[in-house]
Amino acid sequence: MKAIFxxxxxxxxxxxxxxxxxxLLAVLFAICAxxxxxxxxxxxxxxxxxxxxxxxxxxxxTERTIAPMLGNxxxxxxxxxxxxxxxxxxxxxRQGTWPALACSPLSPMTIILxxxxxxxxxxxxxxxxxxxxxxxxxSFANPDTGQFLAGLLGLFLxxxxxxxxxxxxxxxxENPNVAAVISFxxxxxxxxxxxxxxxxxxxxxxxxxxxxxxxHYQNFLSGIxxxxxxxxxxxxxxxxxxxxxxxxxxxxxxx
Amino acid sequence: MTETMIHLxxxxxxxxxxxxxxxxxxxxxxxxxxxxxxxxxxGKTTTMRILAGxxxxxEGSVAVAGVDVLDHPVEARxxxxxxxxxxxIYGEMTVYEYLGYLATLRRVPGVGLKQAVERAxxxxxxxxxxxxxLRNLSKGFKQRAGIAQAIVHSPDVVILDEPxxxxxPIQIREIRALIRELGGEHSVLLSTHILPEVRxxxxxxxxxxxxxxxxxxxxxxxxxxxxxSTMYYLRWRQPPVIETLRQIPGVGSVxxxxxxxxxxxxxxxxxxxxxxxxxxxxxxxxxxxxxxGGSLEEIFLQLTTREERPDENEESKA
Numbered sequence: 001m002k003a004i005f006x007x008x009x010x011x012x013x014x015x016x017x018x019x020x021x022x023x024l025l026a027v028l029f030a031i032c033a034x035x036x037x038x039x040x041x042x043x044x045x046x047x048x049x050x051x052x053x054x055x056x057x058x059x060x061x062t063e064r065t066i067a068p069m070l071g072n073x074x075x076x077x078x079x080x081x082x083x084x085x086x087x088x089x090x091x092x093x094r095q096g097t098w099p100a101l102a103c104s105p106l107s108p109m110t111i112i113l114x115x116x117x118x119x120x121x122x123x124x125x126x127x128x129x130x131x132x133x134x135x136x137x138x139s140f141a142n143p144d145t146g147q148f149l150a151g152l153l154g155l156f157l158x159x160x161x162x163x164x165x166x167x168x169x170x171x172x173x174e175n176p177n178v179a180a181v182i183s184f185x186x187x188x189x190x191x192x193x194x195x196x197x198x199x200x201x202x203x204x205x206x207x208x209x210x211x212x213x214x215x216h217y218q219n220f221l222s223g224i225x226x227x228x229x230x231x232x233x234x235x236x237x238x239x240x241x242x243x244x245x246x247x248x249x250x251x252x253x254x255x
Numbered sequence: 256m257t258e259t260m261i262h263l264x265x266x267x268x269x270x271x272x273x274x275x276x277x278x279x280x281x282x283x284x285x286x287x288x289x290x291x292x293x294x295x296x297x298g299k300t301t302t303m304r305i306l307a308g309x310x311x312x313x314e315g316s317v318a319v320a321g322v323d324v325l326d327h328p329v330e331a332r333x334x335x336x337x338x339x340x341x342x343x344i345y346g347e348m349t350v351y352e353y354l355g356y357l358a359t360l361r362r363v364p365g366v367g368l369k370q371a372v373e374r375a376x377x378x379x380x381x382x383x384x385x386x387x388x389l390r391n392l393s394k395g396f397k398q399r400a401g402i403a404q405a406i407v408h409s410p411d412v413v414i415l416d417e418p419x420x421x422x423x424p425i426q427i428r429e430i431r432a433l434i435r436e437l438g439g440e441h442s443v444l445l446s447t448h449i450l451p452e453v454r455x456x457x458x459x460x461x462x463x464x465x466x467x468x469x470x471x472x473x474x475x476x477x478x479x480x481x482x483x484s485t486m487y488y489l490r491w492r493q494p495p496v497i498e499t500l501r502q503i504p505g506v507g508s509v510x511x512x513x514x515x516x517x518x519x520x521x522x523x524x525x526x527x528x529x530x531x532x533x534x535x536x537x538x539x540x541x542x543x544x545x546x547x548g549g550s551l552e553e554i555f556l557q558l559t560t561r562e563e564r565p566d567e568n569e570e571s572k573a
Contacts, residue, residue: 006359010345017347100343100404103307104360105333252311 003106007114012121015084021122024080029129031076036069036133062144066134067221070151073130074217077159078187084122085166086180088115089244093174108248112167112241119163127156147223154220157233158213162187164240171244187213190236258285259321260412260442261306266315268301275301277466279315283412283459288438290457290474291446292555298466299446300340303414306444307337320411333362336410336441340417342401346390350381350400353389354407361408375407378436380429395426402430406437413441419452431455450555462558469558477554485546487527490515492540495533503529515543 015021043064050059092098101111131152137143162183169183170176194212209215213236216229261283268276276298283289293299304310305317308328317324324331345353354372363371376382379399384392389400398418405413415434419427434456437443447453453460453474460477462470470477490513500509500516505524510517520526534541 003360006356010348010356014345014347095344095346096339096341097343097345099307099309099337099339100357101360102309103332103335103337104357105329105362106360107329252309 003104003110004114004117007101007111008117008121011088011115011118015118015122020083024084025126025129028073028076028080028126032069032073032130033133035072036065039065039068040137060144061137061141062147063222065137066143066148067151069133070130070155071217071221074155074158075191077126077155077162078191079184081159081162082166082169082180082183082187085119085163085183086170086176088119088167089170089248090173090176090179091170094176102248108245109241112171112244112248116164116167116241119167120160123156123159123163127152127159130155144223147221150223150225151221153225154217154229157220157230157237158217161213161233161236161240164237165190166240168240168243168247171247259283260285260287260319261289261444262316262318263302263306264316266302266305266312266317268298268305268310269313275466276305276312279463279466279468281461281468281471283442283444285411285442286439287459288434288443288445288457290453290460291444291463292448292450292453292460293446293463294448297463299463300416302463303337303339303416303444303446306412306414307335308332309337333408334411336405336408336413338401338405338413338415338418340420342397343404344389344397344400347388349386349388350376350392350396350403351385353400354403357404358407361410363408371407371409375403378406379403379433395422398422398426398430402433406441409440411442413437413443415443415445417447418445419447419449427452462555464558470554485520485525487518487520487530488512488515488543488545489518489530489534489541490543491534492542493538495537495539500530503533505529 043059043061046064047059089098092101106114134143134148165186166179166183169186170179172182173179190211190213192212192214193208194215210232216232219226219229259282261281263279263281266276266279266281267274279298279302281302291299291302301310305312306319306324308324308331311325319331320334322331322334345356348356351372354375355368358368358371358375373382376385379402381396381399381403384396389397392400398421402415402418405415418434419430422430431452434443434445438456438458445453445456457474459473460470461468494516497509497516500506500518503526505520505526507519507521509519518526518530531541531544533539
């Protein structure tokens with residue numbers, strides 16, 4: 001347990017020692033803040049139009065400002081997470097530091113959990129940053145806090161699943177770039193599976209729809225936290241970690 | 256003092272159809288520094304990676320300090336310090352952070368951590384650079400940091416894969432002194448293909464060739480085995496024809512080397528007095544006479560391929 005946090009903290013520090021993590025946070029925050037602003041402005045215009053027709057009540061604020069921003073943040077993270085996760089294991093092997101870890105009295109799972117925890121800590125920081133723009137809404141409006149928090153949780157779980165897939169890819173190769181390409185490909189495929197999944201409603205389509213990341217994330221954005229969606233993300237993350245563990249075990253045998 | 260700290264028994268390892276190790280047996284006792292010699296590609300690194308738990312053997316058993324590496328990999332690794340060919344250095348950490356990090360992972364308890372790191376830095380001569388980033392250090396310091404991480408948790412067994420490669424002569428001398436010193440507390444397996452290094456640091460030597468251990472003995476025993484097949488290097492201004500040399504009793508083989516001749520002496524007769532007498536009597540005009548190579552080098556060449564003769568091994572011994 002202590003080893004996991006020791007590795008995680010070093011990993012986190014390592015990320016912030018490279019310009020990658022900083023630039024990633026900057027880009028993520030700038031784009032999301034811009035989208036959020038655009039969303040709020042559009043919402044204002046739409047509200048004025050809506051009320052000019054003499055309609056009563058209003059448009060759902062959270063649905064139209066926070067949820068789209070978080071949805072777009074997930075797409076951004078789909079692009080950016082592979083760049084962050086690609087180094088986790090592959091870079092250590094390329095730099096020759098891997099033996100220092102692999103020869104320490106740690107099980108493969110401890111190393112993987114340490115690396116993954118480091119990534120999750122970074123994600124927590126990133127998502128904490130992304131919560132700032134929506135928080136400004138509270139000064140002049142009444143967003144739906146429940147939906148907002150569900151969205152943040154969904155974003156965290158989605159990005160965590162991205163990271164687990166990225167970690168698996170990073171364990172499968174010694175070249176971080178290859179790891180990034182593989183994880184990006186897998187994640188994008190998972191993301192767009194629902195495109196076919198909604199076609200005809202057959203068994204295969206239903207399965208594709210189930211495996212689609214997008215569908216599960218959408219529920220969180222609408223404020224629905226269901227055990228089905230939770231278990232989907234947890235299972236996907238666990239699958240990534242177990243794959244990485246198998247890779248590390250097999251490596252000792254294959255050489 | 257006879258406790259076995261490294262025990263390899265019947266270890267084989269194949270990579271696909273290539274058999275890298277073939278039935279290796281090797282034992283290193285407590286407090287011993289064992290030289291692990293062999294030409295490049297003979298299986299030194301593979302053996303060391305198996306010992307360090309990075310690679311599983313195809314067959315055979317491996318134990319470190321009495322712990323089976325295959326059955327209890329994590330426990331076994333707690334007793335090992337390993338320096339791979341390239342030191343495993345995190346460039347963005349300082350020497351102190353780096354050693355502290357690895358010491359924590361290797362179960363050095365929190366209270367003794369600072370002390371363990373300080374001691375490792377002191378032994379490896381790193382105290383003056385403790386707060387420098389590893390990436391900014393010279394190759395010699397990086398190598399020392401690599402050794403320091405291998406000993407920071409006071410493991411029973413220290414495995415060093417060619418620790419002096421790429422260092423300058425002063426650094427090499429320091430590292431060798433350190434390795435000698437390590438022998439007291441730890442058992443050390445030292446791979447190298449630099450023979451003088453073995454003579455300076457090791458009590459025992461194992462020679463590996465094409466995946467097999469071809470010799471495993473004390474340095475003295477190996478050298479006495481080599482006795483009687485000493486090599487001489489002679490250079491004359493008016494050299495005799497090669498047949499004349501071959502007829503001198505005690506001369507085993509004669510091979511030209513540079514401007515002179517390399518003469519292998521065969522037991523029981525030492526041809527040297529006769530060579531010197533003839534040189535004077537026949538007016539060959541002897542200009543140079545040295546005992547070529549160490550006898551260890553001779554043994555090494557006998558045990559392994561003859562065409563492989565790296566430059567480092569050409570050091571003459573007067």
